[in-house]
Amino acid sequence: METLNTKIVSKVFLKIYSKLKVSAFLSYFVNFKFENLKSTVMLPIHEYQEQFLIYLESQNIAKEPKNLYQPIDYILQLGGKRIRPVLTLMTADIFDADYKLALPAAMAVEVFHNFSLVHDDIMDDAPLRRGKVTVHEKWNINTGILSGDAMLILAYQYFENYQPETFRKLAKLFSKTALEVCEGQQYDVDFETRNDVTIPEYLKMVEYKTAVLVAAAMKMGAIVARSSKENRGLIYDFGLNLGLAFQLQDDYLDAFGNPETFGKQVGGDIIENKKTYLYLKALEFSKPAEKEQLLQLFSVKLDDNTDKIAAVKEIFNATGASKATQKAIEEYTLKAFETLEKMNISQEKKEVLKAFGENLMERKV
Known part of the structure; x- marks a missing residue:
């Protein structure tokens, strides 16, 4: 019985660990202090959060039938950093609109995000x-499925607060993004049983599963602000490239981060045999003997992973995969900066966003 319980705990840990990685970009964002830049044009992050929470509390979600709407109210009240809606509000502010006009769009983003969590938890059989x-x-699985379905519809209804042209743009972006998130989730599931995953496929999975919703949240703020088509595209690209850079950085730090500051177990991806950018680059660059060793190490799950982690990290370094990953992080971050320079916003606002990106490149956790 003790062995069975250990396996169950390990399974739950790995599922929770995987979810932590997906939200890493957003967790870092909320800890970044815009006020440290002494900006005179941007509000502190917590003020956007507080205004969104006031709006959330004002929504009459818990209605009849209770078994449909109570689960929706429950998941929305569980907390979290609310960073996706914060990005929507912040971007509206960046493009000189009253950021409170973006509250319905921000709510749509948050409802959709939580819809995806409800269904992800069912797929993963997650207890917490x-x-x-x-x-x-x-409640039960059937309730989770139905309440999740209702959340997707509710998300669209928040766009009805806008004029027809704004509604059309928001709904079009939202439909594209929602489908991409679902595709990204399916890619991630498929990769668990595939041994021929390519780097372009992995990057597409990360883009769809994580980065597109970050990018869309920012673009929605620009749409509400009635910013130019060019600026809308640029802020989307900024969020997308920064999200990709951060995920690759998270892959790197998972293997090479400082255990005292990383905030989660270093080597978790190696333990879980995750096909990360590091792993795929190592396969690409490895000699036959190294490739055979790496494939063998990623085919087993052990009780004590100390030696496995050390051996895999050695291969990552020896093949040049670690340096290639660092180079890719820098390239995606620089792409974000290039789009930033093209935006028609004040230099001070550009500096705020650029400082966030620079902190991203320099982080050790």
Whole structure:
């Protein structure tokens, strides 16, 4: 029985660990202090958060039938950093609009995000979400599916607060993004049982599963602000490239980060045999003997992974995969900066966004 319990705990840990990686970009963002830049044009992050929470509390979500809407209210009240809606509000502010006009769009982003969590938890059979019982565990699987479906529809309804032209642009972007997120999730599931995953496929999975919703959240703020088509495209590209850079940085730090500051177990991806950018680059660059060793190491799961982690890291370094990953991080971050320079916004606002990107490149956690 003790062995069985250990396996169950390990399985739950790996699922929770995987979810932590997906949200790493957003967790870091909320800890970045715009006020440290002494900006006179941007609000502190917590003010956007507070205004969004006030708006969230004002919504009459818990209505009849209770077994449909109570789970929705429950998941939305579980907390979290609310960074996606914050990005929407912040971007509206960047493009000189009253950021409160973007609250309905921000709410749509948050409702969709939580819809995806409800269904992801069912797929993963996850017992906990943000330290609380998941919707399908608190109610049942059928309720989780139906309430999640309703959330997707509710998200669209928040766009009805806008004039027809703005509604059309928001709905078009939202439909594209929602489908891409679903595609990214499916790619991630497929990769678990595939041994022929390519680097372009991995980057597409990361882009769809994580980066596109960050980029879309920012573009929605620009749409509400009635910014130019060029600026809307540029802010989307900025968010997309920064999201990709951060995920690759997270892959790198998972193997080579400082255990005392990383905030989670170093080597978790190696333990879980995750096909990360580091792993795929190592396969690409490795000699036959190294490739055979790496494939063998990623075919087993052990009780004690100390030697496995050390051996894999040695291969990552010897093949040049670690340096290639660092180079890719820099390239995606520089792409974000290039789009930033093209935006028709004040230099001070550019500096705020650029400082965030620079902190991203320099982080050690």
